[in-house]
Amino acid sequence: MNPFATHFDSLEEFADRVSEVLQCPITIEDANHRLIAYSTHEHYTDPARTATIINRRVPEKVINSLWREGVIPKLLSNREPIRVEMISEVGLGNRIAISIWKNKEVLGFIWAIEMEQTWTEEQFELLKQAAKAAKNLLLQLQIRKHKKEERIQEFFWKLLTGHFSSHNDIIQQCHVLNIPVYPFSSVVIFHFKQEIQPQVERQIDYLLKTTQQLAVPLYTIDHHRLTLLAAPKSNANAQADIKRFLRSFIAQMNERFRIEITDGAFGSIYECYTKIEKSYKEAQTVLNMKRAFPHDLGNVQSYQELGMYQFFDLLLEKKRDGDFYNETLEKLKQYDNRHHASLVKTIETFLDHDSNVNETAKALNIHPNTLAYRLKRIAEIGEIDLHDMNQKVKLYIDVKLAKYETSH
Amino acid sequence: MNPFATHFDSLEEFADRVSEVLQCPITIEDANHRLIAYSTHEHYTDPARTATIINRRVPEKVINSLWREGVIPKLLSNREPIRVEMISEVGLGNRIAISIWKNKEVLGFIWAIEMEQTWTEEQFELLKQAAKAAKNLLLQLQIRKHKKEERIQEFFWKLLTGHFSSHNDIIQQCHVLNIPVYPFSSVVIFHFKQEIQPQVERQIDYLLKTTQQLAVPLYTIDHHRLTLLAAPKSNANAQADIKRFLRSFIAQMNERFRIEITDGAFGSIYECYTKIEKSYKEAQTVLNMKRAFPHDLGNVQSYQELGMYQFFDLLLEKKRDGDFYNETLEKLKQYDNRHHASLVKTIETFLDHDSNVNETAKALNIHPNTLAYRLKRIAEIGEIDLHDMNQKVKLYIDVKLAKYETSH
DNA sequence: ATTAGTTTTGTGGATTTCCACAAAATCATG
DNA sequence: CATGATTTTGTGGAAATCCACAAAACTAAT
Incomplete structure (x- = not known):
């Protein structure tokens, strides 16, 4: 009975x-x-x-x-x-x-x-x-729930692609769809090693619904990617909160479900919901740059941390127009080719290591004096003053930009 | 008789x-x-x-x-x-x-x-x-001569403004107008303190016709500006040759005729005559940047030396679109305002002096330890690692860009 | 193979930079 | 104006950086 x-x-x-x-x-x-x-x-x-x-x-x-x-x-x-x-x-x-x-x-x-x-x-x-x-x-x-979910999905994609122009319209829609509204939010993207299967979707849903580090009012899954809206609790250490969330989400997906996430990134934190589109683009930029510069941007997750790489797409475009010819870089490249040296690699590493001779020498596995000699040669051949920040910045950007161009 | x-x-x-x-x-x-x-x-x-x-x-x-x-x-x-x-x-x-x-x-x-x-x-x-x-x-x-001169003037302006699309067309025109053709050329601009009067035009003509440091097949005068096409003799040290020409032209105008030239600049050196337009734009960019950054670019004359300032117009445009928000810089500015400190000025000077503590301290007239303390505070408040080249570059650019924006 | 030129590595000392600590000065605020 | 917090300046020693010089290794030619 x-x-x-x-x-x-x-x-x-x-x-x-x-x-x-x-x-x-x-x-x-x-x-x-x-x-x-x-x-x-x-x-x-x-x-x-x-x-x-x-x-x-x-x-x-x-x-x-x-x-x-x-x-x-x-x-x-x-x-x-x-x-x-x-x-x-x-x-x-x-x-x-x-x-x-x-x-x-x-x-x-x-x-x-x-x-x-x-x-x-x-x-x-x-x-x-x-x-x-x-x-x-x-x-x-x-x-x-499923029926509602579909409408919410569509709404989120519209948000991400900048379909709405008024913040108030968006807020109203949120109320209609019963989506909680938060004062600050940022778009987070995770890139999964494998394409995301329905079972994994449930596991993602599980983690997102259970996390209380920050609110995740919206998320969507597409091939290898999980894109979500993250609302940190306070604005004070929002950046840090999101970083912690990324770390723990990746760790938990791995520990609990053996799902590997290759990469995670997030855009700036905005108040206005119309800026979600921008935050989404920024998060995408971070992922793209990390793919192009895995070594340089290994532990970068936010658009803020992306630093100068933020405007590399812009610069690349100009470079393709034939601008940004860098005499110094060309001379160094030429020398490298003619004498199969590695001055470009040397200066890149030197600048990567904040112009620190010892660190750079270690990274290159050469004697510090060897590095000093090479730097002297670089200054001579490239006609560059390695104590001039402006020149160094330009050279650094051009070196990285050349890499970026070939990586495309 | x-x-x-x-x-x-x-x-x-x-x-x-x-x-x-x-x-x-x-x-x-x-x-x-x-x-x-x-x-x-x-x-x-x-x-x-x-x-x-x-x-x-x-x-x-x-x-x-x-x-x-x-x-x-x-x-x-x-x-x-x-x-x-x-x-x-x-x-x-x-x-x-x-x-x-x-x-x-x-x-x-x-x-x-x-x-x-x-x-x-x-x-x-x-x-x-x-x-x-x-x-x-x-x-x-x-x-x-005068009649011919008028036709040549018109031709030069057409060259500068990119009216021609084929190198060969240009060369042919040169032959017709009896203008000598050189393998390399660059556009040079001088800015005069006073508007250029007819008498000064003759003095300019005199100097340009008598100089033999490099060839000046074309030149034109407009208000405060003298714009000319400079053809260095060899490609090897073309850059240096043009710099020498600038220096001596300015010196001679002053010594011989008491005419003051405030500034001089030149664009990249190109082989193809269709690139004259680009070289002209570059020279203009140099002058504009020097006006905005007189202190930083005091002895910069060429587009090559302009370094990172080459793409400031591009960046400013993006910045005006609301991109390039720099959290570090904003936090420092905020601190400066609230405590009327000068962290931004400090970090700017520090980066201007290639991250050299002693030089910076001298430039700011403060004790090196004071600087060290401020740098520590900057790192804390701005949440920046001052040994990270990428972050430094971004901050440096953003500081200068903010100045550039207000100088407009 | 020889040779001149370039590059790498090593050594040692002068110089500079970095740090920790502390005193003095300055500032903010009730 | 008293107070605590912040900032500036000073001191001294450890650590690092820089530099000059030289030997060794390597390269690119003849």
């Missing part, structure tokens, strides 16, 4: 019924640990549950603990209820949990708190039945 | 007649020391005269000597014949010279060599008569 084989008007009603049957507080989450429903009978409740109910989602540090303890991996691979030992650092009491399945996909979880008495075999059996019953209720939710 | 009161078919005939009458070699030059005619009777001839005849103009070093000795100034202010002592360093024998006048303008000169016998009063008188007779002959020459 199944106590859940009746019709429920809402998921709340269902949660209350499960709670009644099992005599303990019940929480139902979706696959991304968003709160879907919770029982309201008066029972003891642990701090983790309270926090979950208040924020309408499970706190990130709780999720992280559960991953570390192997609880969530077990739930994702196993249809049986499992007992979860107390994790007092994050306020989690003794729990019983079970995942809700549809075919091979996890739709959500039911969490129970194990009260004074240890659960009987019968109680475990009842929880399994509850999980089966929850499946249909969750499916209905999902269908409603 | 005037022995020159007859009709002469050519100036050569006239020169021979003067030579006959005075019993010595005669050379007639225009106001720019170009050879107009010379006598062919067999007499002793000094090396200076030989060289003049072969090159069809007086060698520059001879002209320079004559200026230094005060001979030419005297000829330009005085209608009497004068005796010129031998200047053996430049191969000049004992000479008698007189200027040819029309109203208040000197049209040219007659030079005689004083042979063994010292000239009599009568001979001086005959030379004066010859000078008067030469006037009409020279005037006819001038009229022919």
Whole structure:
């Protein structure tokens, strides 16, 4: 006899019924640990549950603990209820949990708190039945969500490609689509090693929905790329917050799902939503430049950090028009060719290392005096004063620009 | 009785007649020391005269000597014949010279060599008569020249403004207009302190026609500016040759005529005549940048030396579009405003002096440790690594660009 | 192979730069 | 004007950079 084989008007009603049957507080989450429903009978409740109910989602540090303890991996691979030992650092009491399945996909979880008495075999059996019953209720939710999701996707692409010209129009649309609005935002792009498969999409969704480092009101997936709108909490260290998010997102995708992300980048942080297009372009520029200069821009992620490479596309265009002939560089190249030397490589490395002789010598595996000699020759042959910032800047840009041109 | 009161078919005939009458070699030059005619009777001839005849103009070093000795100034202010002592360093024998006048303008000169016998009063008188007779002959020459000059002016402006698209068309036009063609050329612009008056135009013409450091096939004058096409002799040190020309032209205008030239600049050196337009634009860019950055570009003359400022117009355009927001710079500016400090000035000077602490401290009149402290603060406040070339370059450009923007 | 010219590496000392610490001066603010 | 924070200047020693000189290695010709 199944106590859940009746019709429920809402998921709340269902949660209350499960709670009644099992005599303990019940929480139902979706696959991304968003709160879907919770029982309201008066029972003891642990701090983790309270926090979950208040924020309408499970706190990130709780999720992280559960991953570390192997609880969530077990739930994702196993249809049986499992007992979860107390994790007092994050306020989690003794729990019983079970995942809700549809075919091979996890739709959500039911969490129970194990009260004074240890659960009987019968109680475990009842929880399994509850999980089966929850499946249909969750499916209905999902269908409603999918329809909305499509409209949101289209809206996001319009934002990215600069389809709107008024900030207020955008805000209004957000309200209609129930997209939260934040004061500051930046476009983030991740480049994945493999093309992103539907299963990975769910994993991405999972991480984005569970992260609380910053808000991700919108995201979209396209081939190898995940593009999202990131809203840092404060403006003060927004830059740093986004960087931290990038790092942890890449790490978690790898640790939890063995998905490799080759690269991540983000554009400037803007207040006006019409600037999302610009931020998107900037993020793309960062990715392009990182591909062209993997060595130079290895740990650059933001458009700000891109420095002089910000305007390389502009310069390349002019260079293609035949401008920017650099006499010094041409003379050095010529010398390199005629005497198969490597003056250009030498000056590039020297400038890469902030004109520091020792560091450069190490990087080139040559004696510091050798470097000094070469620099003397470079100054002579290229007719350049290596203590003149303007000349050095021009030469540095031209060297890198020449590389950029051939890398295209 | 005037022995020159007859009709002469050519100036050569006239020169021979003067030579006959005075019993010595005669050379007639225009106001720019170009050879107009010379006598062919067999007499002793000094090396200076030989060289003049072969090159069809007086060698520059001879002209320079004559200026230094005060001979030419005297000829330009005085209608009497004068005796010129031998200047053996430049191969000049004992000479008698007189200027040819029309109203208040000197049209040219007659030079005689004083042979063994010292000239009599009568001979001086005959030379004066010859000078008067030469006037009409020279005037006819001038009229022919003026007409041609107008067509050449128009042609030069067309070249400067990119009116022609084929190199060969241009060369052909040059042949028609009798303009010599050179393998390499660059556009030079001089900016004069005062608007250029007709009298100064003649002085410019004089210097340009007499210089032999490089060829000046074309030039034009417009308000404060003299624009000319300079053809260096060799390609090897063309850059240096043009620089030398600039320096000496400015010096000579000042020394000889008390005319002040505020600035001079030149574009890249091109082979193809269609690139004259580009060289002209480049020279203009140099002048504009020098006006905006007098301190930074004090002794820059060529487009090559302009370095990174070459593309400032391009960058400014983008900056006006709202790109190139530099977080570091904004933070420093903000700090400067709030605490009326001078971090921006400090970092600018530091970068101006190639990141050299001691030099910068001297330039700012502060203790090196003060500078070190400020640099530490700059790194903290601007969140910049002052050993990262890329970041430094970006900051340097943005600092200068901000100045450029306000200077407009 | 020889040879002159160029490049690399090594050595040692003069000079400069860098840092840590501290005192003095200045500034902001109640 | 008292106070604490920030900035400037001073001192001295460790570390690094620079430079001159020379030997060795290498190259490109004859």
